[in-house]
Amino acid sequence: MGQQLQWLEKNETLGMDIARFFKQNNNSVVAKAFGKLAIEAWIAGGDVDFQNKIIKDSTFVGTKADCVYELLSSTNNNLFKNVLSTFTNGKAQFELKFRIGEVPDGADGSTTFDNNTGIITITFPQIINAKSSIEIASIILHEGIHGELRRIYEGKNQVSEPLPNNQYEYLVDLWDYFRGISPPSKVSNNASHTYMVHNHVLPIANAVREFDNNTYGIDYYMWFGWQGLSDIGKITYPQLLTSSQETNYINLQQIPINDSIKQSCDE
Numbered sequence: 319m320g321q322q323l324q325w326l327e328k329n330e331t332l333g334m335d336i337a338r339f340f341k342q343n344n345n346s347v348v349a350k351a352f353g354k355l356a357i358e359a360w361i362a363g364g365d366v367d368f369q370n371k372i373i374k375d376s377t378f379v380g381t382k383a384d385c386v387y388e389l390l391s392s393t394n395n396n397l398f399k400n401v402l403s404t405f406t407n408g409k410a411q412f413e414l415k416f417r418i419g420e421v422p423d424g425a426d427g428s429t430t431f432d433n434n435t436g437i438i439t440i441t442f443p444q445i446i447n448a449k450s451s452i453e454i455a456s457i458i459l460h461e462g463i464h465g466e467l468r469r470i471y472e473g474k475n476q477v478s479e480p481l482p483n484n485q486y487e488y489l490v491d492l493w494d495y496f497r498g499i500s501p502p503s504k505v506s507n508n509a510s511h512t513y514m515v516h517n518h519v520l521p522i523a524n525a526v527r528e529f530d531n532n533t534y535g536i537d538y539y540m541w542f543g544w545q546g547l548s549d550i551g552k553i554t555y556p557q558l559l560t561s562s563q564e565t566n567y568i569n570l571q572q573i574p575i576n577d578s579i580k581q582s583c584d585e
């Protein structure tokens with residue numbers, strides 16, 4: 319704590335941000351715990367999104383992915399707001415953190431949970447910053463949903479904005495099912511991907527379309543929703559994604575990615 323106090327004295331503006339945040343949250347224990355994490359992040363060169371109560375690691379701050387994150391936030395993207403608002407307001411017992419780092423299996427991102435700190439960490443590979451803004455937006459949303467499902471599962475649905483009971487039970491059933499057949503490191507991913515196939519493909523596609531100023535019809539954005547989920551979508555019964563739909567969506571996706579319409583983060 320000594321180091322933190324010293325640091326606060328030298329960083330008056332950030333100190334005032336913290337003070338305002340404490341006041342808005344009535345100096346709650348959760349708010350104070352978040353304040354401590356925030357100062358630790360600042361000392362390490364990171365940043366804090368107080369509105370969404372999200373910590374940005376120093377590896378994430380100032381990257382293109384950070385720019386897209388801020389753009390999703392400032393344009394009030396509906397899915398982004400829904401997914402991230404649940405970590406807001408000192409209500410949540412879990413914290414969300416974004417970083418850039420190693421991600422296993424060449425995936426677009428990975429979401430992990432630390433039992434001891436209650437921190438859900440979303441890691442993106444460095445290569446995310448070479449993608450277009452709309453691709454980055456879809457990855458942030460996809461991983462954000464992993465974070466949200468993790469929050470609900472680990473919090474046993476005794477959380478702010480819980481799932482309806484039957485949906486929560488389905489989520490738990492998936493976790494139990496995959497615990498029986500998957501290596502431990504894959505359980506959460508497989509369970510949440512299966513859940514997402516049934517609940518989030520269209521919402522992600524819609525959100526990316528919204529982020530792209532509704533430039534094209536929804537089919538042009540469907541692959542943003544299916545990315546990372548298509549293998550499961552093709553083996554569900556009834557089948558949720560056919561091979562010809564897959565080919566069609568992959569082709570259509572190239573149009574918004576490669577057109578001349580740019581977001582401010584692409585410049």
Ligand SMILES: [Zn+2]
Binds near residue numbers: 460464511546
């Ligand atoms: Zn995923």
